[in-house]
Amino acid sequence: MSVLEYAANGLVFSSIIVLASIGLSLVYSIANFANFAHGDTMTVGAYATLVTFGAVGTLGGVVLGIPYGFFVALLVGVVVAALVAVVTHKVIYEPIDLDSIGLLITSIGVAFVYRATVRLGFGADFTEFGIQVLRPIEWLIPYGVRVTLHDVAIVGSAVVLVAGLHTLLQYTDLGRKMRATADNPDLARVSGIRTNRIEIWTWIIGAGLAGAGGGFLGLFNQLSPRMGFDILLVVFAAVILGGIGSVYGAMLGGFLIGMINQMTPLLSDIGIPIGIEYANAVAFVIMVLVLLARPTGIMGEAAS
Amino acid sequence: MSASTGVIERDADEDVVLSVENVDSGYGDVQVLDDLSMTLAEDEIACLVGPNGAGKSTVLKTVFGMLTPWTGHVKYHGDDIGGMAPEDIVRTGIGYVPQTENVFGNLTIEENLRMGGVARSDDLDPIIDQLYDRFPLLTEKQSAKARTLSGGQRQVLAFARALVMEPDVLLIDEPSAGLAPNTADEVFADVQAVNELGTAILMVEQNARKGLAISDKGFVLDQGTVAYADDADGLLDNPEVSRLYLGG
Numbered sequence: 441m442s443v444l445e446y447a448a449n450g451l452v453f454s455s456i457i458v459l460a461s462i463g464l465s466l467v468y469s470i471a472n473f474a475n476f477a478h479g480d481t482m483t484v485g486a487y488a489t490l491v492t493f494g495a496v497g498t499l500g501g502v503v504l505g506i507p508y509g510f511f512v513a514l515l516v517g518v519v520v521a522a523l524v525a526v527v528t529h530k531v532i533y534e535p536i537d538l539d540s541i542g543l544l545i546t547s548i549g550v551a552f553v554y555r556a557t558v559r560l561g562f563g564a565d566f567t568e569f570g571i572q573v574l575r576p577i578e579w580l581i582p583y584g585v586r587v588t589l590h591d592v593a594i595v596g597s598a599v600v601l602v603a604g605l606h607t608l609l610q611y612t613d614l615g616r617k618m619r620a621t622a623d624n625p626d627l628a629r630v631s632g633i634r635t636n637r638i639e640i641w642t643w644i645i646g647a648g649l650a651g652a653g654g655g656f657l658g659l660f661n662q663l664s665p666r667m668g669f670d671i672l673l674v675v676f677a678a679v680i681l682g683g684i685g686s687v688y689g690a691m692l693g694g695f696l697i698g699m700i701n702q703m704t705p706l707l708s709d710i711g712i713p714i715g716i717e718y719a720n721a722v723a724f725v726i727m728v729l730v731l732l733a734r735p736t737g738i739m740g741e742a743a744s
Numbered sequence: 745m746s747a748s749t750g751v752i753e754r755d756a757d758e759d760v761v762l763s764v765e766n767v768d769s770g771y772g773d774v775q776v777l778d779d780l781s782m783t784l785a786e787d788e789i790a791c792l793v794g795p796n797g798a799g800k801s802t803v804l805k806t807v808f809g810m811l812t813p814w815t816g817h818v819k820y821h822g823d824d825i826g827g828m829a830p831e832d833i834v835r836t837g838i839g840y841v842p843q844t845e846n847v848f849g850n851l852t853i854e855e856n857l858r859m860g861g862v863a864r865s866d867d868l869d870p871i872i873d874q875l876y877d878r879f880p881l882l883t884e885k886q887s888a889k890a891r892t893l894s895g896g897q898r899q900v901l902a903f904a905r906a907l908v909m910e911p912d913v914l915l916i917d918e919p920s921a922g923l924a925p926n927t928a929d930e931v932f933a934d935v936q937a938v939n940e941l942g943t944a945i946l947m948v949e950q951n952a953r954k955g956l957a958i959s960d961k962g963f964v965l966d967q968g969t970v971a972y973a974d975d976a977d978g979l980l981d982n983p984e985v986s987r988l989y990l991g992g
Contacts, residue, residue: 613862616851620859623848630808630842631905632834632863741850 485651683740
């Protein structure tokens with residue numbers, strides 16, 4: 441395998457990590473706690489996509505080797521993930537009214553509930569969307585890059601979603617209010633922002649992106665009740681590397697961690713006996729090294 | 745004290761916009777305000793002075809809904825607003841400039857001002873243009889992040905953010921805190937200018953003499969209650985107040 445191929449795989453994996461990281465960071469900065477149920481929110485999105493895809497099936501035509509029906513199903517997965525998160529917020533996090541550590545621990549319990557529910561419904565085994573596996577794109581093979589149109593679809597969709605989020609944050613009223621609330625919640629209320637509504641929008645957007653990430657993760661690998669939980673640590677690493685609480689930091693951190701993760705085989709290629717099974721460990725070591733130099737993460741700010 | 749009580753009675757007959765009546769308040773279980781009463785009339789500047797921990801900032805926080813009065817009433821134009829949320833109080837016509845962290849550091853100056861007007865339903869451009877005219881330094885830095893501003897510039901921005909709502913009453917917590925003397929004087933001049941345009945101001949000020957010098961009346965707080973209330977000159981001339989609270 442070539443460096444280009446690792447980089448291409450890195451780009452695909454990064455896309456998924458970025459989608460998950462943004463939501464984790466948004467919720468951290470506005471709801472003010474590290475949400476350990478975020479990975480399982482991805483799982484919820486993935487399985488909601490699976491169920492819907494089963495129902496709408498091969499609706500219409502095919503784009504990039506993916507039936508239109510999958511995108512419809514993915515949209516449903518996004519909506520279900522957002523809905524589950526908002527209901528959890530209203531029924532559990534808001535009434536329980538704990539500090540950020542209390543909410544963090546609560547979210548671990550919530551994660552178990554999500555995961556167990558998925559497992560009760562679908563069993564513990566791996567499953568797939570059942571979309572036909574594609575052959576690598578022909579004209580890229582001579583360059584040593586074996587990627588499929590599915591991979592292109594994942595990266596393209598992630599780019600569209602990230603660009604959409606950027607537009608929302610920078611150029612819309614809701615986005616400005618979200619940034620203001622993340623910056624200084626007390627001043628936001630003093631200014632007249634109804635921060636409880638902003639918090640609900642944050643859950644919708646954060647969990648929705650996680651749901652999309654989950655759907656793509658299922659397409660990239662397979663689905664299992666542990667899929668989101670297994671990736672959560674990597675997502676945390678990405679968010680912390682980028683600077684926790686910074687959405688743009690989460691994007692950068694997600695990109696870097698995803699790349700590092702998939703580039704790990706390069707080490708054995710150049711004679712360093714560290715295999716792919718250490719991919720996460722390598723990513724974490726690099727995260728620790730960065731934090732030693734810059735404790736608030738790459739784009740994080742010193743706590744005031 | 746009888747003379748100062750007389751001042752309060754007289755004000756109560758005028759156009760009182762804001763009144764605090766026998767309020768107890770505090771943080772969690774810790775009581776700070778103890779049966780505190782005071783009034784603010786239209787077009788007036790009132791200054792709260794007193795030692796650290798007397799409860800000056802707590803008065804503003806209780807008026808603005810960040811703390812709920814345990815007992816007593818906070819009335820705005822006669823309506824009880826005690827216990828309303830800040831985001832609702834700002835819609836009634838009261839503004840608040842906190843002492844610290846009073847700008848959105850990661851937002852631009854322009855965005856800070858727009859956030860100040862989220863509760864307005866009309867077009868914000870005219871009022872924001874007016875504020876740029878009044879505070880030219882903000883115009884120069886429109887698209888700079890607020891965290892790049894100096895202390896005095898931040899205070900001006902914090903002030904301007906609250907003015908986007910064109911409030912009837914503005915609560916200001918220690919406008920001169922941490923500022924160099926000449927910068928503080930500029931901020932005080934801004935406070936007076938805003939007042940002259942018809943906004944009543946309730947201000948907490950550590951620098952009691954300077955604060956009172958631009959005020960119509962003052963309240964000396966001690967241990968959560970009003971120890972002295974008089975017009976500002978009366979307090980400045982009162983030898984007892986001077987000795988106990990104004991540093992001789």
